[in-house]
Amino acid sequence: MDTSLKGTLHKRGLRMTPQRQLVLDAVRELGHATPEQVCTRVQATAPAVNITTVYRTLDLLEDLGVVRHAHLGHGAPTYSEHQHRHLHLVCHDCGRVDEAPAELLSDVASRTRAELGFHLDSTHVALSGTCADCSGASSTTAGGGTAGTTAGGGTISTIETSTTDQNDDAASASPEAVKGDR
CATH class of the missing domain: 1.10.10.10 (Winged helix-like DNA-binding domain superfamily/Winged helix DNA-binding domain)
Structure with missing residues (x-):
């Protein structure tokens, strides 16, 4: 208990x-x-x-x-548990959901706070787009995930956590924390 x-x-x-x-x-x-x-x-x-x-x-x-x-x-x-802190990358094409470090939005969070007085909760964010596999620009990492490139040139490793079929058991696996190379 x-x-x-x-x-x-x-x-x-x-x-x-x-x-x-x-x-x-x-x-x-x-x-x-x-x-x-x-x-x-x-x-x-x-x-x-x-x-x-x-x-x-x-x-x-x-x-x-x-x-x-x-x-x-x-x-x-x-x-998810409250301390499970990351943002989500949702693919429009295949529905895959990848995790990325919340720190990727630190520049956006700093600007919204400084310019608008708004405190961004980047752990409550889902960004929509096209994953590396669907865009045809994927490369496999040693951990078996896919690798994407940030706007700043760094690499983000991601893991598949679920699909758009919410009844699928793919989300039942406990995801591991994903760390970006910054």
Whole structure:
């Protein structure tokens, strides 16, 4: 049982329930997951838990700062643990979602803060475009991912984390952190 979550809930006059723990465990296990994927994982252990309970629990966990969501295009948001910090690169052609370090947008974040007074949360960003494979400009890296080139000439290694088919189990693998060569 997550004792820090239990303490946070208790401070707000709420209690830790088995369903809340199962939802949190599912998000942690899946890495990135839609509410439907979380529900499927939870129902493997507790078949009586329904999608409404999962949505309510995800909302509560986000309010508590335990999980965060991102919109990776059309459809349901994906949830991950709050400290899972990166931005998403979504391919228009194949639907692949790659991860990139949030620091890639540090210049944009600095400019929006200095010029507009706006503090950018680059970990809540999905950038749409065409992946290296679909654009025909891919090269394979030693780690088995693809490599892309940044505007500044650096290389970004990426890993495939999910597809547009939100019911696919591709997102069930826990993604590893991706580091750019800067």
